[in-house]
Amino acid sequence: MKKIVVLAKQVPDTANVTGDAMKADGTVNRAALPAIFNPDDLYALEMALAIRDKIGGEVVVITMGPPKAAEILKHSLYMGADRVMLITDRKFAAADTLATSYVLAETIKKIGGVDLVLAGRQAIDGDTAQVGPQVADKIGFNQITYVSALREFNDNYLIVERDGEVQTEVIKSSYPVLLTITGQANTPRYPNCRRMLQYFRADVKENFNDSELSAAESNDWIIPTYALADLDLDEDRCGLKGSPTKVHKIKSIMLKGGDLKMYGTKPTNIKQLVRDITKVYVEVN
Amino acid sequence: MKSIVFIEKNPVTGKLRNVSIELTYKAYSLSKPLKGEVIGVFAGDALPEDTDRLFQYGLDRLLYFTDERLKHLHSIAYKHILKAMIKSEEPDIVLFGATHTGRDIAPLIASSLKTGLTADCTQLYVEDYKDKGKILFQVRPAFGGNILATIITPDNRPMMASVREGVMLLPEKHPNHPVKMESFPVDFNESWIKSEFLSVVPKVKKVDFNSAQTIVSGGAGVGSADNFRLIRELANALGGEVGASRAAVDFGFVDKDHQIGQTGSVVRPKLYIACGISGQIQHRAGMEESQKIIAINKDPEAPIFKIAHMGVVGDVNEIIPVMLRYLKEEG
Numbered sequence: 153m154k155k156i157v158v159l160a161k162q163v164p165d166t167a168n169v170t171g172d173a174m175k176a177d178g179t180v181n182r183a184a185l186p187a188i189f190n191p192d193d194l195y196a197l198e199m200a201l202a203i204r205d206k207i208g209g210e211v212v213v214i215t216m217g218p219p220k221a222a223e224i225l226k227h228s229l230y231m232g233a234d235r236v237m238l239i240t241d242r243k244f245a246a247a248d249t250l251a252t253s254y255v256l257a258e259t260i261k262k263i264g265g266v267d268l269v270l271a272g273r274q275a276i277d278g279d280t281a282q283v284g285p286q287v288a289d290k291i292g293f294n295q296i297t298y299v300s301a302l303r304e305f306n307d308n309y310l311i312v313e314r315d316g317e318v319q320t321e322v323i324k325s326s327y328p329v330l331l332t333i334t335g336q337a338n339t340p341r342y343p344n345c346r347r348m349l350q351y352f353r354a355d356v357k358e359n360f361n362d363s364e365l366s367a368a369e370s371n372d373w374i375i376p377t378y379a380l381a382d383l384d385l386d387e388d389r390c391g392l393k394g395s396p397t398k399v400h401k402i403k404s405i406m407l408k409g410g411d412l413k414m415y416g417t418k419p420t421n422i423k424q425l426v427r428d429i430t431k432v433y434v435e436v437n
Numbered sequence: 438m439k440s441i442v443f444i445e446k447n448p449v450t451g452k453l454r455n456v457s458i459e460l461t462y463k464a465y466s467l468s469k470p471l472k473g474e475v476i477g478v479f480a481g482d483a484l485p486e487d488t489d490r491l492f493q494y495g496l497d498r499l500l501y502f503t504d505e506r507l508k509h510l511h512s513i514a515y516k517h518i519l520k521a522m523i524k525s526e527e528p529d530i531v532l533f534g535a536t537h538t539g540r541d542i543a544p545l546i547a548s549s550l551k552t553g554l555t556a557d558c559t560q561l562y563v564e565d566y567k568d569k570g571k572i573l574f575q576v577r578p579a580f581g582g583n584i585l586a587t588i589i590t591p592d593n594r595p596m597m598a599s600v601r602e603g604v605m606l607l608p609e610k611h612p613n614h615p616v617k618m619e620s621f622p623v624d625f626n627e628s629w630i631k632s633e634f635l636s637v638v639p640k641v642k643k644v645d646f647n648s649a650q651t652i653v654s655g656g657a658g659v660g661s662a663d664n665f666r667l668i669r670e671l672a673n674a675l676g677g678e679v680g681a682s683r684a685a686v687d688f689g690f691v692d693k694d695h696q697i698g699q700t701g702s703v704v705r706p707k708l709y710i711a712c713g714i715s716g717q718i719q720h721r722a723g724m725e726e727s728q729k730i731i732a733i734n735k736d737p738e739a740p741i742f743k744i745a746h747m748g749v750v751g752d753v754n755e756i757i758p759v760m761l762r763y764l765k766e767e768g
Contacts, residue, residue: 164580166580166581166583248553249544249547249554250547250548250551250552250553250554253548276581277579277580277581278556278579279556279557279578279579279581279699279700280544280554280556280557281540281544281556282540282543282544282547282554282556283544284544285512285540285541285542285544285545285548286544286545286547286548288512288545289516289544289545289548289549290548294512294513294631294632295512295513295541295545296512296632297512297537297540297541298537298541311635315537316448316510316537316538316637317536317537317538317640318447318448318449318639318640318642319448319449319637319638319639319640320637320638320640321509321510321634321636321637322634322635322636322637322638323632323633323634323635324632324633324634324635325631325632325633326631329631395553396551396552396553396590396592396593397553397554397555397588397589397590398588398589398590398591399586399587399588400574400587400588400589401586401587402584402585402586402587403584403585403586403587404583404584404585411746412742412743412745412746412747412748413746413747413748414747414748414749414750415747415748415749416749417749417750417751417755417756419759421749422749422756422759422760422763423763425731425747425749425760426760426763426764426767427763427767428747429675429708429710429731429747429760430764430767432707432708432729
């Protein structure tokens, strides 16, 4: 029996910038990108569910974000999460990794009795890979990053493989421990049909009108939200205020046109291309 | 402007990781104009064999602590030791290589010191900022590489940043400082060892982009794992290395070791041939500094043509065989 927390994030789908998301000047219209479940976090959730399914316990998925982030919590319920928590407050906005990890760590302490925290290796919008370790620091857990496989686990310990870049490490740790998970670790399960029927109406409380509310409550459709005050947080450590890093400037990337020489596709054209490549090749080697 | 650089050893070769040398020189160029010191911090089972090289790239001093128990990445132990070293020097800047080791330890230290850490910086410079005096400006791609953000840590010290290997260049001419090593006393606490390393297997390195003058890369446009053999043949014919876009890796055409881009390797070959790669920012971030870029793509609007020097609009699976034929003829 283990109490497992999964840290998840809703992110803009930065990997598939196409069509409407690209402005005429070649820059990205961030508002037009669809919001998705951060890919690495799905591997973390899958690992949590697999562990619970075998040795029992509870999987709690927590996310910090705007009310819309409830969408990924709903998806977590579809996949099999036992409990979800949406940490949402305007005062959390513009948090860097230090402020974010503070809020998540305090939430984990509040949940209490947590044995295992699983997070994705990194989120595709910021690509920092910092929140997981910074949570581990604040809750005093052991940490193993870049976990690429779960080899063995039971109530007392787990054994994982870590992608150590130049080597693969097989590491055993007892609980409590925080792991960050890479895409090599597993294949996330599909949403469960029965659970989709059960939770398809799940949402934050504000989105139910008065007449729906009692049905929502009795059916367990309400995704609970927690604000700064609910978690007894120090406001000075949250959001922009609690973030030592500030964004000084943002520049959209635009392509600079180069001195491009085009070739046709006829054999003679390709022959010329090969000649020109060989020329470069001779020059450089 | 005092700088600290995290010095990392490649556990397989026992030598310095390149990024440690690159960042030493970067710290030197940031600190020296302001008469600041550059200090290395190292923890591990034994010093890297080629530690002296750091002093040839501007290191003033190296603080080190060696202990057999640090043979493996015991994150918590590394955090305590490196944090103590950093605190003893009160630096303005701390730089980490954005390796799987650096990215494991740096966030722990930043969290523990309650300061800012900016990941994967591509440019670092020092300038005056309002009434704060000189601070570090940290430029990094964000949002999947679609924007470049300049991040500052105006009110906290140290200002911490990580940089990937191959991003900061080494000069041909460099300073030559005398070797100065200082053993750092640590009261090692057994409770810092929380993991047990059951086995460690070196990865077989299949790809060597560092020494490759020519890289031939394939993307989604190659179409299949089977077709990807054409990319290998072209790379072979040119004596180059095989690269790939993330799409090609995601589709399973080729192993992840070949991936070039934001989430892969950063390369700067003299000749880069992009085959069936549209040139999303994610990929460009890893190759646009190449000296000559050749693009072959079906889509004439593909962004890759905006940065290419030579281009062909067409199907790579038709064009590469013709290229191979002429390459053989040309010898």
